[in-house]
Amino acid sequence: QWAEIKMMDHTSPTYMLANLAHLHSEQLLQGLNLLRQHHELCDIILRVGDVKIHAHKVVLASISPYFKAMFTGNLSEKENSEVEFQCIDETALQAIVEYAYTGTVFISQDTVESLLPAANLLQIKLVLKECCAFLESQLDPGNCIGISRFAETYGCHDLYLAATKYICQNFEAVCQTEEFFELTHADLDEIVSNDCLNVATEEAVFYALESWIKYDVQERQKYLAQLLNSVRLPLLSVKFLTRLYEANHLIRDDRTCKHLLNEALKYHFMPEHRLSHQTVLMTRPRCAPKVLCAVGGKSGLFACLDSVEMYFPQNDSWIGLAPLNIPRYEFGICVLDQKVYVIGGIETNVRPGVTIRKHENSVECWNPDTNTWTSLERMNESRSTLGVVVLAGELYALGGYDGQSYLQSVEKYIPKIRKWQPVAPMTTTRSCFAAAVLDGMIYAIGGYEKVYFMVNMFLSSFNRPFLGVGAxxxxxxxxxxxxxxxxxxxxxxxxxxxxxDTWLDSAGMIYCRCNFGLTAL
Structure with missing residues (x-):
């Protein structure tokens, strides 16, 4: 039937009916609008102050649940011919009535602040949506705080999220504006507590708080300790923390502030202090814009890669980076202090008639500021198919295969002293397994020794052996x-x-998978 309709010419009854329906809709709106403009057949007057707006109840009720409830429910307005509004701007109400008869509304910087509350009160969703879209398009460092508060007041959730995201992404520009200095301490605390604050270093957050307090120091210095709790103080350098302690009298004269600085210094000088729950919370990195790094690997049976490339989700593009010093695959990789570490793996050298596979103990580090790879101290053991995690500012290499034996040994790299140190071994040898960090603990999951599939041995019993899992x-x-x-x-x-100490079943994936990627987003 659909094919037959498509082949009909423009003189067919079906086409003519569709065309007439469109013309009829236009003619109906135009006719109703002319009746309104000439005050003909109007059965309701909307009054704002001395301004009277003539309309038809049926038209208003058709676009607004608010008007429908007013004119069809048990309210007194159902029988009245005039309704007074005291909380709506007259220009906004006129614009909404115009929209009811024409389907168009004019939104500008001068009208949106009165039009949005009116559309929100009268429950006219399309106008409200367009007002929010307009405000989102107008976001800049000087108005984003005001727009976020405006959106919160009127329950515009999507606009509020967009404004909050803009504040976080442009924080260093926003904290120079007048709106920033007029924030309440509670609003400022909410902003600087946000994990997604886009700052080059945590110093920018401290300086923003300091400038806000100095804007009215007599009134605001009492909030310093509370706000300082929102700064990730352990992420500041020892030099910076020490300078604060010595030179900033606002901090030096406040007992709570001094305690917070002492706790931050303990993070740097007392490694065992890093595993406390509070310290873990205070060392969560801010969510600056993320990228993906694709490093090394294989592109054929004997082809071992040294190439590196980076993906930017913001503009859907890839760029090439400096290559590895050593081509490798089946290595461990992690990020520590905004640097990429590549650990161990296999290097393949192809020579006439022979292919040499070398299991590496070498380590490389990529610095994004200089786009260079630096060779670091070698591990104590060569490892491929190993597990790598970061815990409390230190890098751990677990298990793997050295070319002859499957390993249960574990060693950690301490960046400050640039050394690898052995730590307690796992309870069993493991290769091709998953590793993760949870609550200051390192977990090793699955894997195998030679052809024997391994079960997690140090937690409560897992119900199946497995290899190539995600964690x-x-x-x-x-x-x-x-x-x-x-x-x-x-x-x-x-x-x-x-x-x-229990395992719980969750819903299974749609597809079976092995040796795949799994990450928390």
Whole structure:
């Protein structure tokens, strides 16, 4: 039937009906609007002060649940021919009535602040949506705080989120504006507590708080300790913390502020202090714009890569970066202090008639400021298919394969002294396994020794052996996903609760997967 309709010419009855319906809609609106303009057949007058706006109840009720309830419910306005409004701007009400009869509304910087509250009160969703879209398009460092508060007042959730995101992404520009200095201490605390604050260093957050307090120091210095709690103080350098302690009298004269600085200094000088729950919270990095780094790997049976490239989600583009010093694959990789570390792996050298595979203990570090790779101290053991995690500012290399044996040893790299140190070994050898950090603990999940598939040995019993799993942490649960059981690929998902030391089943994936990527977003 659809094919037959498509082939009909423009003289067919179906086409003529569709065309007439469109013309009829236009003619109906135009006719109703002419009746309104000439005050003909109007049955309601909307009054704002001395201004009277003539309209038809049926038209207003058709575009507004507010008017529909007023004119069809048990309210007195149902029988009245005039309704007075005291909380709506007269220009905004006129614009909304015009919209009811024409389907168009004019939004500008001069009208939006009165039009949005009116559309919100009268529940005219399309006008409200257009007002929010207009304000979002007008966001800049000087008005984004005001727009976020405006959106919050009128329950415009999407606009509020957009304005909050803009504040975070442009924080260093926003904190120079008059709106910033007029924030209440509660509003400022909400902003600087945000994990997604886009700052080059945590120093920018401290300086922003300091400038806000100095704007009215007599009234605001009492809030310093509360606001300082929102600064990730352990992320500041020892030099910066010491200078604050010595030179900033506002901090030096406040007992709570001095305590906060002392706790931050303990993070740098007392490694055991880094595992406390409070310190973990205070060392969460801010969510600056993220990128992906694709590093090394294989592109063929014997082709080992040294190339590196970076993906920018903001503009959907890739760029090439400086290549690795050593081509490698099956290595460990992590980010520590905004630098990329590549650990171990396999280097392949192809010579006439022979291919040499070398299991590496070498380590390279990429600095994004200089786009250079630097060779660091070698691990004590060569490792491929290893697990790598970062905990309390230190890098851990777990297990793997050295070309002859499967390993259970673990060693950690301490950046400050530039050394690898052995730590307690795992309870079993592991290769091709998943590793994750949860609540200051390192977890090793699955993997195998030679052909023997391994079960997690140091937690409560897991219900299946597996290889090639994914692991990630969300909301204090360790999720273990997919893998291979030795006889089949898996789509299973289980999560580990460290408090009760129990595994819980979760909904399985749509597809079975092994040797895949899993990350918490």
């Amino acid at each position: 990630a942490v969300i909301d204090n649960y360790l999720y273990v996903v997919g893998g291979h059981s030795g006889s089949s690929y898996l789509n299973t998902v289980q999560k580990y609760d460290p408090i009760s």
